[in-house]
Amino acid sequence: MRPVLPPRGHEVIDARAAEERFGLSADIGKPGHDHASTIRLYGAGLHIRGDLVARHGARRCADNIVVDGDLVIDGALDWWEDPDGPQRFLLVTGDLKARSVHLGECVDLVVRGDVEVSGGVFAWSVGEGPLDGDTTLTARNVRARCVSLHGHVDMVVHGDLVAACGILGRGVDDRGSLSVAGRTRVGELVTADWFTVTPTGPREVGRSAAVDLRGLPEGLPELRELIRPELLGDVGDTDDPLGRELGDRIEATLAAGMPVLRDTPGPLLAASADEVARLRARPAEVTELDLATHRALWQDPERVLDFTALRRLRLAGNRWSGADRLLARLGKFPHLKELDISNMALAQLPAEICLLRGLQVLNIADNPLRALPDQLGDLSELRVLRTWKLSCPLPDALSRLPALEELDLSWLHPAPADRVEADPKLVPFPRLATRIPGLRRLNLSVAVLDSVPDDLLLATALEELNLDSALGRVERLPDLSRLPRLRVLRMNGNSGNADHYPGHRLLDRVWAITTLEELEISRWGEQTRYNERTGRGEGVRPPLTLPDDAFARLSRLRVLDLGFNGLTTLPESFYALTELEDVTIDFGLLDPPVRQRLAALARSEPDNPARDWIRAVQVKLLLKADRTDDAYQAANRTLARRPDFRGLADVAASAGYRTWRGDAA
Known part of the structure; x- marks a missing residue:
C-alpha cells in the first residue's frame, strides 16, 4: 500500500x-x-x-x-x-x-x-x-x-x-x-x-x-x-x-503462522517476583515450572517443594547453595514426567531420581558425572535421555529400558579408563546404545568417535541418526541401508574436535539408504591446512564430486542439505528427485549451465512443489540484485499456492512484501 x-x-x-x-x-x-x-x-x-x-x-x-x-x-x-x-x-x-x-x-x-x-x-x-x-x-x-x-x-x-x-x-x-x-x-x-x-x-x-x-x-x-x-x-x-x-x-x-518450538511444550516461566508469589498462592494448580533462567528469585529453594503436583521441572544451570537439599527430596514430586538438571556441576546423580518411576524425559547433560547408577534402568517409562558432554560410561542397565526412544550423546567425552594419551578426545563408540530395543533417535554429533562398528545395525528401530562433526577419526561406516527404518541422517564433513577431516569414501555408504527422507551431507568440500615449515597451505581433502547415480535410490528425499560443499555441478540423479521440499545448496557456485537447467525446470513445472526450492532461491537472488518487484511477483506466485512454504517464510513476513501486496491489490 x-x-x-x-x-x-x-x-x-x-x-x-x-x-x-x-x-x-x-x-x-x-x-x-x-x-x-x-x-x-x-x-x-x-x-x-x-x-x-x-x-x-x-x-x-x-x-x-x-x-x-x-x-x-x-x-x-x-x-x-x-x-x-x-x-x-x-x-x-x-x-x-x-x-x-x-x-x-x-x-x-x-x-x-x-x-x-x-x-x-x-x-x-x-x-x-x-x-x-x-x-x-x-x-x-x-x-x-x-x-x-x-x-x-x-x-x-x-x-x-x-x-x-x-x-x-x-x-x-x-x-x-x-x-x-x-x-x-x-x-x-x-x-x-x-x-x-x-x-x-x-x-x-x-x-x-x-x-x-x-x-x-x-x-x-x-x-x-x-x-x-x-x-x-x-x-x-x-x-x-x-x-x-x-x-x-x-x-x-x-x-508466517508456522510453529517454532518442538511438539513437547516448554515449562511455565517464573518470570518475576510477582509471578512467583502468584504461583505460591496456588501450588496445587502448578504443574510446570522453569527455574533455569530465574534462579535468583528463589532465595529459599526448598519452597519449590510446595509444588507437589509438578509434572515438568527445569533447574538447568542452577548452583544455589541449597540445590543439593532440593535434589535430595525430588521424591516429593511423585507426578514428575520431565526433569532437567543439566549444567548443575553435579558429580553424581541424586539417588532420588531413580525413584521417579513415572519419569519420561530426563536431561542430565553438561555435568561432570563420575558414574551413572544402575538404578536408571528402573525408570520403565523413560522415553528421552539427554546426556551431552557425558564423560562416564553408560550403565548396562539402560538396555532394559523398554520405552527409551531418544538418546543424546553429543559431545561425548571418553571416560578416564578409556582415555588414549596420544589422542585424549578419542572416544569408543557407545555400543550399549545399539542394545536399547526401542531406540529411534541417536545423537552422536561432535563426539570424536574411534569407529562406527557394525554393531550399530543391531538398532533396527533407529529412525534418526546424527553423526555431524563426529567422523574425523572414522575409517569406515557399516552398511546403513540395513537399518530398515532410517529416515533422517545427518553426517556433515566437519572435523569437529578431531583435528582431522573425514574422507569422501564414507559417503559411499549413504547412496543405498532407500528409506531416507532427510539427508544432511554438508561441509564435505575441499580442505587445506597451513604448513608452518613450508609456509603454504596443503590439501588435506580434495574437492567433492558426487557420482552421477548418487541419488538414484533416494527417491523419498524431502529435505536435502548440500551446503558448503563447493559443488559446481549436480549429479544427473538429482534432477529426478520428485519429493523435494527443502534444499540447501551453494547456488552461486554452480556452473551457469547448471543454474540455467534448474531455472528451466522451475519454469516448465510451475505447479510442481519439488521445484519450489528453486523458486525460493531465485527470489533471494532477485532481492540481492535489487530487483524487488520481480522478486515479489515470483514469491507471490508460489505463496499463493503454498502460503506456508518454509523456503519463503522470511519473504512472506517482510514489511516490504506485505506493502507490495497491498499496492499490487
Whole structure:
C-alpha cells in the first residue's frame, strides 16, 4: 500500500492543553519526551487508506500525535524515531485497527482502547540510549496474529492479550518486558536473553520456552531440545554470537503462522517476583515450572517443594547453595514426567531420581558425572535421555529400558579408563546404545568417535541418526541401508574436535539408504591446512564430486542439505528427485549451465512443489540484485499456492512484501 505521512485536518495544541484534555502524564511522562514540540490533534478519529509512516523519503513527521477516537489504518503503522533524538508519542483514545504495527526506537504508542491487527505487532529498540525503555506500547486489549518485541521495549496490556500464532520476546542488556493484567492466550511463547514476561491473569499457552540466543555455538544442544530443527539450519556455523540472525528467523516463522518450538511444550516461566508469589498462592494448580533462567528469585529453594503436583521441572544451570537439599527430596514430586538438571556441576546423580518411576524425559547433560547408577534402568517409562558432554560410561542397565526412544550423546567425552594419551578426545563408540530395543533417535554429533562398528545395525528401530562433526577419526561406516527404518541422517564433513577431516569414501555408504527422507551431507568440500615449515597451505581433502547415480535410490528425499560443499555441478540423479521440499545448496557456485537447467525446470513445472526450492532461491537472488518487484511477483506466485512454504517464510513476513501486496491489490 501507499505510504502516507500523518495528513492535514488536525489542530495544534500544546502540552498543557493535551494534559488537561487527555491526561498525558497517566501514560506518557518518562524522561526524554519533548512535550514542547508540536502536538497534532485529530479530534474526530483518523482513517488512513495506506500505510501510516513517520518518514517517507526525505519527509518526516517530527510531531507528537493525539488521535481522539479510533485510528483505522488500511495498511501498516510504521513509526520510529532517531535513537539520538527526542522521545515521541502517539496517543489513541479509542481503538487502533491496522494490518500490522511496526515500532522502532524512541517511540511510545498508547492505545486506551483495543489494538486489533490482522498481522503482527513488531517493536524493536536495540540502541544504547539512557532511557529505561526506549520504546513502549500500552493498550487495553491486544489481538494480533503474533507479537515480537526486541530490545529495550516494554509492552503493557491492561486487559487481555491474544496472539494466535505466538509471542517472541528478546531482551538486550537484561531489558525488555511484557506485562499482561488479564488473560494471556497464545499459541507459542518464546523468551530469550532475560526478556521478562509477567502475566497476572489466566494463561492459555500452547507451548513455551526460555532460550539463550547469545550462547552460540555452545548453547546449540539446548536449542535443539526446544526449537524445531528446520529453523536451526546452519546455526553454530555462522558468526552470530548475539543470536540476532536466529532471532530474526524465529520472528519470521511466527509471522508466517508456522510453529517454532518442538511438539513437547516448554515449562511455565517464573518470570518475576510477582509471578512467583502468584504461583505460591496456588501450588496445587502448578504443574510446570522453569527455574533455569530465574534462579535468583528463589532465595529459599526448598519452597519449590510446595509444588507437589509438578509434572515438568527445569533447574538447568542452577548452583544455589541449597540445590543439593532440593535434589535430595525430588521424591516429593511423585507426578514428575520431565526433569532437567543439566549444567548443575553435579558429580553424581541424586539417588532420588531413580525413584521417579513415572519419569519420561530426563536431561542430565553438561555435568561432570563420575558414574551413572544402575538404578536408571528402573525408570520403565523413560522415553528421552539427554546426556551431552557425558564423560562416564553408560550403565548396562539402560538396555532394559523398554520405552527409551531418544538418546543424546553429543559431545561425548571418553571416560578416564578409556582415555588414549596420544589422542585424549578419542572416544569408543557407545555400543550399549545399539542394545536399547526401542531406540529411534541417536545423537552422536561432535563426539570424536574411534569407529562406527557394525554393531550399530543391531538398532533396527533407529529412525534418526546424527553423526555431524563426529567422523574425523572414522575409517569406515557399516552398511546403513540395513537399518530398515532410517529416515533422517545427518553426517556433515566437519572435523569437529578431531583435528582431522573425514574422507569422501564414507559417503559411499549413504547412496543405498532407500528409506531416507532427510539427508544432511554438508561441509564435505575441499580442505587445506597451513604448513608452518613450508609456509603454504596443503590439501588435506580434495574437492567433492558426487557420482552421477548418487541419488538414484533416494527417491523419498524431502529435505536435502548440500551446503558448503563447493559443488559446481549436480549429479544427473538429482534432477529426478520428485519429493523435494527443502534444499540447501551453494547456488552461486554452480556452473551457469547448471543454474540455467534448474531455472528451466522451475519454469516448465510451475505447479510442481519439488521445484519450489528453486523458486525460493531465485527470489533471494532477485532481492540481492535489487530487483524487488520481480522478486515479489515470483514469491507471490508460489505463496499463493503454498502460503506456508518454509523456503519463503522470511519473504512472506517482510514489511516490504506485505506493502507490495497491498499496492499490487
